[in-house]
Amino acid sequence: MSAAAPLLExxxxxxxxxxxxxxxxxxxxASFTIEVGxxxxxxxxxxxxxxxxxxxxxxxxxxHASVSADRIAYRGENLAAMSDDEFRRLRGVExxxxxxxxxxxFNPAKRIGWHLREAIRRRGGEVERWEAEAGDMLxxxxxxxxxxxxxxxxxxxxxxxxxxxxxxxxxxxxxxxxIADEPTTNLDNLVERQILALIRAHQAKVGAxxxxxxxxxxxxxxLCDRIAVMYAGEIVEIGPAAAxxxxxxxxxAQGLLATSRSLERADAELHELPGEPGGVPPxxxxxxxxxxxHVMAACRERHPAMTEVExxxxxxxxxxxx
Ligand code: SF4
Numbered sequence: 001m002s003a004a005a006p007l008l009e010x011x012x013x014x015x016x017x018x019x020x021x022x023x024x025x026x027x028x029x030a031s032f033t034i035e036v037g038x039x040x041x042x043x044x045x046x047x048x049x050x051x052x053x054x055x056x057x058x059x060x061x062x063x064h065a066s067v068s069a070d071r072i073a074y075r076g077e078n079l080a081a082m083s084d085d086e087f088r089r090l091r092g093v094e095x096x097x098x099x100x101x102x103x104x105x106f107n108p109a110k111r112i113g114w115h116l117r118e119a120i121r122r123r124g125g126e127v128e129r130w131e132a133e134a135g136d137m138l139x140x141x142x143x144x145x146x147x148x149x150x151x152x153x154x155x156x157x158x159x160x161x162x163x164x165x166x167x168x169x170x171x172x173x174x175x176x177x178x179i180a181d182e183p184t185t186n187l188d189n190l191v192e193r194q195i196l197a198l199i200r201a202h203q204a205k206v207g208a209x210x211x212x213x214x215x216x217x218x219x220x221x222x223l224c225d226r227i228a229v230m231y232a233g234e235i236v237e238i239g240p241a242a243a244x245x246x247x248x249x250x251x252x253a254q255g256l257l258a259t260s261r262s263l264e265r266a267d268a269e270l271h272e273l274p275g276e277p278g279g280v281p282p283x284x285x286x287x288x289x290x291x292x293x294h295v296m297a298a299c300r301e302r303h304p305a306m307t308e309v310e311x312x313x314x315x316x317x318x319x320x321x322x
Contacts, residue, residue: 030230094177108154
């Protein structure tokens, strides 16, 4: 790895699903980097392509999806050149995953203890003392009776407990990069706050980088160093979290923030983005044009390029092109 290489570099990532006589371009030319120990938030409405981006990087999309990229590099090494076996070894050890539905990450026929022991074995840790290490990690993620959880099957735990067990499993692997896809969406507010605090504490302790997929701008602001805003499969704005949240450049990001703030303030008049999320973007011009309150004639003709407006903070919008 060269000194200057980011931990993860993604350039011009595209993911397309074929079916029912048409193609859905779920991710269209996404490019970003994540540095060691950094958290990048991917935010956007449902159907914006943020989850598909994470799954495409991890080669977890179904067979009817086609994925291409100019480059996906981990520690400077081109992932596209790896065989499936080589990639599988990397995924789940160097690249950890925390999904919204923790049940899918466990074998229902095996106890939680078996999964945690496997994580220690895969990492190359001391399998002989797995029980002590797994118990300590379960305590670290807020499980007070680790022995009970180690002996339980996944279906015997509540959603919050299972999510904690999954986080413990991922932390035991000590991955350098964790991809977390809406990991707290199905949990109540208290458990959500506890789990986010755990992720932050673990990150501070071991220096893991995180790609955090969320539709919640409050979470993104609390957790992320940088934020990428996705719309219709494209990254339409990217920059330091404080800059994106305080000075959003793209009309879509501005609308998302205005909606989120009016919800926080419980405004009598809720700010709503015009139009429906997840529609098919126009063939030509700016994907956001059908919903944009600033749309101009040129927006329907020319696809905007990503333009850096201030250091490290750019948007894909003709209003900012020079
Ligand atoms: S390019 Fe035009 S339509 Fe697209 S976001 Fe900017 S102003 Fe709106």
